[in-house]
Amino acid sequence: MPTNRVSQLGYLGIDVRDVPAWQRFAANVLGLQSKGTDPDGTLFLRMDENHHRFALHPGGRDDLAYVGWETKDADSLRAIAERLESQGVAITWGTTAEAQVRRVVGLIRLQDPSGIATEVYFGPLVEFERPFHSPRAIGGFETGDLGLGHIVVSVDDYEASLRFYCDGLGLKLSDFIEIEMGSAGNTMIAFLHCGPRHHSIAIGQFRAPKRLHHVMLQLRDMDDIGTTHDLCQDQLVPIASSLGRHTNDHMVSFYMQTPSGFQVEYGFGGRLIDDAVWAVQLHHAPSIWGHRAPRATPLAEQIDTV
Secondary structure (H helix, E strand, O other): OOOOOOOEEEEEEEEEOOHHHHHHHHHHHHOOEEEEEOOOOOEEEEOOOEOOOEEEEEOOOOEEEEEEEEOOOHHHHHHHHHHHHHOOOOOEEOOHHHHHHHOOOEEEEEEOOOOOEEEEEEOOOEOOOOOOOOOOOOOOEOOHHHOOOEEEEEOOOHHHHHHHHHHHOOOEEEEEEEEEOHHHOEEEEEEEEOOOEOOOEEEEOOOOOOOEEEEEEEEOOHHHHHHHHHHHHHOOOOEEEEEEEEOOOOOEEEEEEOOOOOEEEEEEOOOEOOOOOOOOEEEOOOEEEEOOOOOOOOHHHHHHOO
């Protein structure tokens, strides 16, 4: 296992068609704070003391634009770059101007085996003097050493992607979920961590309309999950999966659809990993309970509401 590794999922760049719709959704539903825009129209969103965790770029794809992985310092970044190059990965060192745009001290750019734009950086801009203030009455997000949250992405080559994230970036396996996909057969999803959060990324070779299946935001207060679930119903925000609890990370959460079509998992209470004692497991079900897809209201319930 590499000694110089990424330490957290630091930021995400997302290509979006409707930035104003996203700004309303981020503030009024997710509770993220706007950090303003760059001259090119990029909207930055905060969820903690970092300058931003999300950068929304005007565009037509409504999908993941790039993933930013944090490492501790310049020496670690250099070691990661050298290791990736030795594995045949093309590396581009970010210029001073490019680092300033990302609000970091230094970074490298590359692509994962599926062509997902990937950045490794150190020295994020942190603004303790400007505390995070959510536009909503929520208790805040679990970030810090845990990073932004997690993402689940569809990859083109499962084995090559697993090698890239483990041997290249230095993430570690948390566990696997083997999911039955009907006529497509079974699909293995690998869950990977780079810090104490149960997983920062999960990868699977499954057919999906977008590269990004979902991004997870973890709340500090369980009641914020319930009140946001109610809010989504009141404001007709599409709920993709009902409240439930996952088998592997034990997160209590629900999934909502974003203006871009992929999902946000809004969760509470995920497990933490201690690498000294953690053992990799296999699961055949994604949830202990819940996380059900929407269904039509039964006729008896429709009559009861008349």
